Amino acid sequence: MGTPSSVSSYFCLGTKIKKINMMRIYALIGGIVLLGSLAFIANGQSTPSRPAFLAAEIQPSAKTTINYMRGGAIRGGRFQVRTASMLDLISFAYETEAAKIVGGPTWLGSERFDIVAAAPADTAQDKAAPMLQSLLEDRFGLVIKKESRPLAVHVLSAGKGKPKMKQSDGKAAAGCQQVDQTRTTGDITGAFTVVNCRNMTMAALARDLRSMAGSAYITNEVVDETALTGAWDFELRWNPRNQLAAAGGEARTIFKAVEDLGLKLEPQRRPMDAMVVVSINRNPTPNAPGVTGKLPPRPPEDFEVAILKPSPPDATSKGIVQRGRVDVEGIPLQQLVQLAWELSNPDMIVGLPKSAASTTYSITAKAPIPEGAKSEQEVDEDDLRHMLRTLLIERFQMKAHMEDRPVEGYVLTAANPKLPKADPADRSECKEGPGKDGKDPRNSNPALNRLMTCFNMTMAQFAEQLPLRVNGYVRTAVVNETKLEGAYDFTVAFSGVNVWRASLAAVQPGAQADPNGALSFPDAVAKQLGLKLQLEKRMMPVLVIDQMQDRPVEN
Numbered sequence: 001m002g003t004p005s006s007v008s009s010y011f012c013l014g015t016k017i018k019k020i021n022m023m024r025i026y027a028l029i030g031g032i033v034l035l036g037s038l039a040f041i042a043n044g045q046s047t048p049s050r051p052a053f054l055a056a057e058i059q060p061s062a063k064t065t066i067n068y069m070r071g072g073a074i075r076g077g078r079f080q081v082r083t084a085s086m087l088d089l090i091s092f093a094y095e096t097e098a099a100k101i102v103g104g105p106t107w108l109g110s111e112r113f114d115i116v117a118a119a120p121a122d123t124a125q126d127k128a129a130p131m132l133q134s135l136l137e138d139r140f141g142l143v144i145k146k147e148s149r150p151l152a153v154h155v156l157s158a159g160k161g162k163p164k165m166k167q168s169d170g171k172a173a174a175g176c177q178q179v180d181q182t183r184t185t186g187d188i189t190g191a192f193t194v195v196n197c198r199n200m201t202m203a204a205l206a207r208d209l210r211s212m213a214g215s216a217y218i219t220n221e222v223v224d225e226t227a228l229t230g231a232w233d234f235e236l237r238w239n240p241r242n243q244l245a246a247a248g249g250e251a252r253t254i255f256k257a258v259e260d261l262g263l264k265l266e267p268q269r270r271p272m273d274a275m276v277v278v279s280i281n282r283n284p285t286p287n288a289p290g291v292t293g294k295l296p297p298r299p300p301e302d303f304e305v306a307i308l309k310p311s312p313p314d315a316t317s318k319g320i321v322q323r324g325r326v327d328v329e330g331i332p333l334q335q336l337v338q339l340a341w342e343l344s345n346p347d348m349i350v351g352l353p354k355s356a357a358s359t360t361y362s363i364t365a366k367a368p369i370p371e372g373a374k375s376e377q378e379v380d381e382d383d384l385r386h387m388l389r390t391l392l393i394e395r396f397q398m399k400a401h402m403e404d405r406p407v408e409g410y411v412l413t414a415a416n417p418k419l420p421k422a423d424p425a426d427r428s429e430c431k432e433g434p435g436k437d438g439k440d441p442r443n444s445n446p447a448l449n450r451l452m453t454c455f456n457m458t459m460a461q462f463a464e465q466l467p468l469r470v471n472g473y474v475r476t477a478v479v480n481e482t483k484l485e486g487a488y489d490f491t492v493a494f495s496g497v498n499v500w501r502a503s504l505a506a507v508q509p510g511a512q513a514d515p516n517g518a519l520s521f522p523d524a525v526a527k528q529l530g531l532k533l534q535l536e537k538r539m540m541p542v543l544v545i546d547q548m549q550d551r552p553v554e555n
Contacts, residue, residue, distance in 0.1 A: 003194075007071050011426075017278045018411040028042055030479040039081045050131070050133055051123075051131045052126060052134055053117035053134070053486070054119065054120070055117065055288070056118070057116050057117070057210055057291050057292060058284045059114045059116075059145070059288050060111070061082060061113055061114050066342075067083065067464060068083065068111070069082075069084035069092070070082045070380075070381050070382060071381060072092060072380075073089055073125065073128075073378035073380045074119055074125055074377065074378070075370055075379060076377070077119050077120060077123065077380060078116065078297075078299065079116070079119055080116045081113075082382065085109050085110060085113075085430075086104075086107070086113070086280065087101060088110075089137065090144070090275065091418045092128075092132060093129050093132040093136055093525065094275055096275055097221075099152070099220055101225040102151075102277070103278070104280055105277075106424070106428050106456055108358060109463060110428045110429070116295050116388060117131070117295070118296055119131060121296075125287075125378050139285050140280050141365055142279075142280045143277075143279045144277055144278060145276050145278055146158070146273060146276070147273075148271045148274065149272065151220050151221075151250075151409070152267065152269055152438075153222065153223045153267070153268060153272065153523060154210075154223070155225050155267075155270065156221050156226055156258070156263060156265055158215075158227060158228060158262070158264070158266045158469045159173075159263055159264050160262060162260040164260065164261050165234040166233045167232060167233075168198065168199040168200070168231040168233045170231060171199075171526055172198035174231065175197070175200070176195045176212070177195070177196050178194070178196075184507075191239065191243045192239055192243075192247070192252075193239070193240060194237045195235065195236040195237075197234050197235070197236070198233050199231075200231055200277060201231050201232075202226045202228045202232070203224045205224070206224035209222045209265070210222055211510060213238070213267060214241070215432055216242065216450075217254045219431070219433040220267075221272070221365065226263060231244050232240045236261070237252060238251070238254045238256065238355070239251050241446075242449045242499055244449065245502075245517075246499075247446075250463045253443065266436060267434070269444065272441060279425050279538075286438070299370055299383055300388055301386040302387055302391070302394075303366060303367055303390075303391060304366050305365065306363065307555045308361055308391060308395050308552050308555065309338075309552075309555065310359065311362045315330035315362070315418060316329075317329070321384065323378055324369075325365070325366050326341060326363055326365040326384065327366075330362070331361055331363075332360050333353075333355070333359055333396075333495040336355070336361065336388065337392065337543070339385065340389035341387060344467060345475035346477045347407055347408065348540065349543045349545070350544045350545065351545030352548065353401075353549075353550045361427050364430040367379045367383070367384070367387060389498060395555075396549050397548065398545065399547040400543055400548075402541050402542070402543060403489065403535070403541070403542055403544045404539045406537040406538065406539055407537065409479070409523075409537075409540065410466070410534065410536075411478070411536050412459065412479065412480050413481050413482055414531055415526065416530040417530040418530040419488040419529060419530070420488060420489055422486075422489045423489065423491075424487070426456040426489070427455060428455065428458075429455055429456075430455075430469060432451065432452060432453075434451060434453060435450060435455075435491055445493075447518040448517065448518070449491070449495060452469060454489065454491070454492075455490075456487045457488060457489075457490075458486070459484045463478040464477075464478075466478045470494075472497030474521070474533070476540060491528075492525060494520065494523075494524035494525075500519075503516055519520065521533070528551050
């Protein structure tokens, strides 16, 4: 799932430390009484009864530019998710990645739902997944089975000749240490990633390669077919995908780095364990009368304790969010406001102090423990967002309101469309990476470091995808005026916004393309799909600051 140039929050569910990537706004910041159990089919057997929510309310999500699942935490007995596709919900409930969910109707990845459910007050987070399984079976009639299916993977295999790695003596601790190295040429900086691995088996390398290289290179599970036994010492050296163009003749992909070890890493298909959707209803059963009154109230919308202060001038943007504790540093006030009010770009804020774009702040805060809970619990992304909003209002003495104002946004039109008709059996979705044929134009032109592949997508659905998937270019909702009917399969290869800007820095002002092959997303859509993205002014909700101090009041 590009690196757009706007603020973001990884205020998401999980047991691991949450890192806040300030270059993205979206990315990662995320009924009735149930007595039965989910009928999970696996080799003809049914699992024992699973935990179930006490009550749940399910609603279709309102139209929004946010097309990813948010929430998933249980806090104070309240479980909630928003803008979740059925694919998201099944993935969460069965703790498996979406790529391993097959079958089912085409709308699994496109139609979105909001769920609020009640659980006993001190329910542990690890009960959320089985409770959601029960809910999906009871309300949507989900029937799912585990089965081996051919899936897209990356295969790690041995090359010709002996491996160019040293057999480990077993004395070093098993694992890899990663160090970023930088090379500067002119005005462009190319970063190399170096990973030193010691006492590593090939199975461990296959397990870790995807997280090392990132989804820009490896989108699927890596399977070890090297047949190499024992443990090894070696070094991997490559450029991140968005640095290949800047690295020039010295550019090295992760595939080249693996090849230099005497190995091969290639996309293929292999039989893998998959979750097969046997049947599911498009609409859930109706919410029980009076269910809203049975749901736990939303937790308090302010931090229990919070320290907000200016960051040192040389502070770098960084942050950690874990179980309701927030520790961030070096964040401009403008980005904090964007994050708190969930605004995709600064044009949607009017009246901020001039210093807001440059003055940075640090926040150390702790969310309150819900009534009835015995310890700190995971905090929902939206709850943290509201707590941040309350903190900014109090400390900066803010008064603000939302108002419709003219804002520049994209309109999608058809010029000379070049769109092949879709296979109607495919799931409607867009993803990062190559299509079914495995062809990746990024490998031959490093300046095209982004590749979006869409299956069975209408133009209305495609327009909805853009604010999240290419929000470095598209930062507001896109209006579809193509007048094209039906659904299509297509890919778009383009340069991430930072690569595009770097390429323009080397040519004359006003140039439309760089000789190195860089291509902006609007230009790529025009050349490859025969569509146009044109900026127009239209009325959109804007945050209007009526009153705000330049500096926060004392903690």
